[in-house]
Amino acid sequence: MSFGVIALVYGIFLAVSDVDGAHHSGTRLWTNLLINGFFFMGIAASAMFFFAVNYAAESGWWVVIKRILEAVGSFLPVGSLVLFIVLFAGVAHQHHIWHWMDAEAVAADEVLRGKAPYLNWMFMAARQLIILGAWIFMWTRFRKRSLEEDLGFERNRHFKNVRDAAIFLIIFGYPISTFVPWDWIMSIDAHWFSTLFGWYVFSGLWLSSLVVTTLMVIWLKKQGYMKDVNASHIQDLGKWVFGVSFLWAYLFFSQFMLIWYSNIPEEVTYFQVRFEEYKYLYWSMFFVNFAFPMIALMDRDSKRNFRSLTVIGILIFIGHWVDTYMLITPATMKTHSTIGIVEIGLGLGFLGLFLFVVLNTLTKAPLMAKNHPFFEESVHHEIH
Numbered sequence: 001m002s003f004g005v006i007a008l009v010y011g012i013f014l015a016v017s018d019v020d021g022a023h024h025s026g027t028r029l030w031t032n033l034l035i036n037g038f039f040f041m042g043i044a045a046s047a048m049f050f051f052a053v054n055y056a057a058e059s060g061w062w063v064v065i066k067r068i069l070e071a072v073g074s075f076l077p078v079g080s081l082v083l084f085i086v087l088f089a090g091v092a093h094q095h096h097i098w099h100w101m102d103a104e105a106v107a108a109d110e111v112l113r114g115k116a117p118y119l120n121w122m123f124m125a126a127r128q129l130i131i132l133g134a135w136i137f138m139w140t141r142f143r144k145r146s147l148e149e150d151l152g153f154e155r156n157r158h159f160k161n162v163r164d165a166a167i168f169l170i171i172f173g174y175p176i177s178t179f180v181p182w183d184w185i186m187s188i189d190a191h192w193f194s195t196l197f198g199w200y201v202f203s204g205l206w207l208s209s210l211v212v213t214t215l216m217v218i219w220l221k222k223q224g225y226m227k228d229v230n231a232s233h234i235q236d237l238g239k240w241v242f243g244v245s246f247l248w249a250y251l252f253f254s255q256f257m258l259i260w261y262s263n264i265p266e267e268v269t270y271f272q273v274r275f276e277e278y279k280y281l282y283w284s285m286f287f288v289n290f291a292f293p294m295i296a297l298m299d300r301d302s303k304r305n306f307r308s309l310t311v312i313g314i315l316i317f318i319g320h321w322v323d324t325y326m327l328i329t330p331a332t333m334k335t336h337s338t339i340g341i342v343e344i345g346l347g348l349g350f351l352g353l354f355l356f357v358v359l360n361t362l363t364k365a366p367l368m369a370k371n372h373p374f375f376e377e378s379v380h381h382e383i384h
Contacts, residue, residue: 028342030095031332034086035343036350038184039324041079041132042205043212043354047072048139049172050209055165060377061236064228066369067362068216070146072209073139074361075354080132083184084125091121097332100190111191119190124183131175138168146369153371176202188331192270196255201327203248204289208320210240211313216358218306218313225367231304232383238303241316242293249290274326277335282326288319321347 051069054062062069090101099105099112100119106112112119141164145157177198186197194200214237220226221234259267274282293312302308322339329337369375 027095027097027332028337029346030086030089030097031329031337032342032346033082034097034184035321035324035328036346037079037082037086038328039205039208039321040075040350040354041083042201043209044073044075044079045135045172045176046202046206046209047213048076048135048142048168049176049206050213051142052165052168052172055161056169058162058374060374061233061381063369063372063374063378064226064233064381065213065217065237066146066372067365067367068213068220070139070143071358071361072212072216074143075357076132076139077136078353078357080136083128083132087121087125087128098187098190100187115190119187124187127179128183131171131179134171135168138164138171142168147365149369149371150366151371153373155373158373176205185327188328189270191266194255194259194267194270196251196258200248200251200255203244203251204320204323207241207244207248207289208317210237210244211316211320213237214241214309215313215317218310220367222306228368228379230381232381233378234306234309235300235303235383236381238297238309241313242297242303245290245293245297245316249286249294252286252290273330273334278326278330281322281339285319285322285326288315289323292316292319 047069051066051073086095086097089095090098093101096102098119100115101121106116117123142161145161148154149157181198181201185201186193214234217226217229217237218234221229256271260271262268293316296308296312297303302312325339325343372378
């Protein structure tokens with residue numbers, strides 16, 4: 001947790017020290033708050049998604065890492081708060097990340113006028129409050145029952161979790177593929193849209209969440225805290241990272257191919273600015289996020305090796321942070337940005353805040369949910 005506090009203070013210092021003298025500094029600062037708020041909020045929400053998937057499927061292997069997923073999910077309220085701060089700063093005209101919040105821009109733009117019933121700040125705030133509030137509420141219910149489980153197993157409590165997990169998959173699945181990425185990211189380019197955009201964003205967040213979970217399990221295992229975690233658990237996490245990397249790459253290519261080769265001006269400009277102004281960053285991000293894990297995680301041994309998984313995981317984590325940067329920055333900063341001191345500083349700061357919240361949550365309960373009905377099955381999990 002000390003690293004978290006130090007990184008947060010250092011990140012804020014770097015950002016503030018650069019803002020006053022930088023061109024477009026205000027927009028740059030708010031853009032980076034949006035990037036990091038959305039990225040880490042999405043990681044937390046995706047951890048709860050993976051939690052719910054395993055509960056609804058009544059799988060057994062994952063129980064020894066259950067508390068890690070709960071802890072990662074605990075950042076959801078903090079990330080949501082950051083997003084709302086950015087939203088209301090836009091309403092107060094502290095920035096114009098979402099240009100449809102500018103009444104003069106809407107009056108002069110026929111497309112924005114047509115989208116005004118949906119793209120207005122009150123409707124956006126209301127639907128995001130409902131969606132993020134529902135996710136936080138469900139995390140609170142899961143966490144409460146998880147802590148109660150430490151006092152003794154009750155069959156009814158377990159089946160309530162199975163039921164609520166199925167409910168969460170519904171209230172998470174539709175918004176994460178529509179309203180959440182549409183509102184916070186796609187509406188920045190209000191003239192552009194893609195039907196695959198929500199699924200693409202979700203796949204990247206889910207992969208980042210799996211990587212964070214894997215890295216935390218490996219770190220805690222090395223510290224001697226998770227003795228019930230064995231090589232088969234690590235291999236399963238590695239397989240999830242490997243598989244979801246393919247899902248992300250499939251959606252990346254599908255979205256790009258359909259838009260680029262149709263060559264419709266209203267759609268293709270989205271990729272043009274990224275290829276022309278950010279091409280090296282854009283394609284290096286694709287290589288790190290897909291080609292590298294595809295090659296490195298192909299064989300069984302690499303998915304069981306702590307060192308290789310750690311290196312691969314860190315690179316994928318950085319790669320998907322860059323992916324989130326590429327989703328937002330070209331639309332807000334146009335050609336006036338690069339990854340510099342503000343981006344690195346705030347990125348480190350949010351990473352520190354994230355680790356502080358997650359590690360603090362881990363200290364509040366035993367790392368092993370030993371009263372879970374599938375705990376023994378999980379302990380003896382083995383891949384032959």
